[in-house]
Amino acid sequence: MRRIIAALPRLAVLLAALAGGSVAAQAESALETLSTGDATRGWEAVGRLNLGTHSFCTGALIAPDLVLTAAHCLYNRETGALIPAQGIEFRAGWRNGRATAYRNARRAVAHPEFIYQGPDRFDRVAWDLALIELDQPIRLPQVSPFALSTPPRAGEDVGVVSYAHDRAEAPSLQESCRVLKRSVGTILMNCAADFGTSGAPVFTMRNGRPEIVSVISAKAALNDQPVSLGALLDGVADLRAALATRETTPAKGHMIRSGGAKFLRP
Template structure:
């Protein structure tokens, strides 16, 4: 789990510690506490998983939620989570959602490896049991991976903000390697699957999803995101072909916990 990430870690840690200022320039998290604050973000929701955990997800069609592949598996056992125990709560805020939906199908990318180090394939699509056709809950467009140095933003839930999403509207792409983005965005447990947005065209467009949080050399905190363009096309094809849920992905190892996230050298990461 260290090789590819730690190969990027040294260069990025040097970049950050050399004084790029990216870690200090972020606007920080802003809670979307009111209806006015959250207007336009209702398509981001909390994905409840078996009543014991949750991730963040975002609508990209009226019946499709984009999230991280590892969210579909129990982090303690590596077993798949039963679809009938999942619920997407669009715009979840202060005990209420703009829409509640169950899950009909869920597909993880076939190249995703539960215990692997490649964050570029940590992508999943969830098909809801019914479309969300609500003028206040609108899906987001998807775009290509941003360049290094680009400003992005994240809307996410987390363990310490489980009942209200937060927006970080300025964080940065510190680097990219293959299908993995390294970001200075503020994420925590529950933020897995959160959409990473590019605002450069005016309307927010999803360019990645949060896969993990990481510690680089010198205890520099970063977050890792996935590529979308090719993996998302693969997931759409799987749904179109009626591919069996989880038929290609059989995890064999448990995910790291808070106290097991890595080794004493290189980068260490944990799925948030």
């Protein structure tokens, strides 16, 4: 996937608000490639979302037939048009050319407050959430959907399982990275993000197992250090309601272009 320079005047404000001045550097763990069956055990509900013929994101099952991902993944970044549901495929546990399960999408819905503004705008991170309804549920004993949990606190350790353009054939686990700041609907983290990581689940260990607390939305640089932005999960209830009412087209989905500071979207 090609590198895109993003122009996002309001994200600069968002980063400043989240940072609240200086953000102390926190150590994060390296990415670990989950290349074997033993390594991927327990993470099979994370998968690669193939979007049309030229792009992919990361997604995670939160029900046997529902995949949580980022809203901007549902759009063609060249045209701003929605990718048809029939062009979306979820490959659960995709690793080295094989998946634990393959499913096509039946419907897909972005949060109704999300406005797709092209690859150069990221000022609606808090609403960068989408649900994909699969054409058939995945009911396999080794694929257990993840529970959703309450927002992490600033300073809390989290983890991420994701795919990316340079590690597209197996998931990678970053077992420990940190929430640097939390704002309304959004968290700032030092978790790794790159193209393809969009939609990746951010986990915390609660109740003895990993639970999703956020979804990777964008990457940026703060004080010359790489950071990532995650959408919190308040909008998931709205997405479930949209699917229940058969609303599958984002109410405000259109493209707006503008200039500004330089950042990057995964």
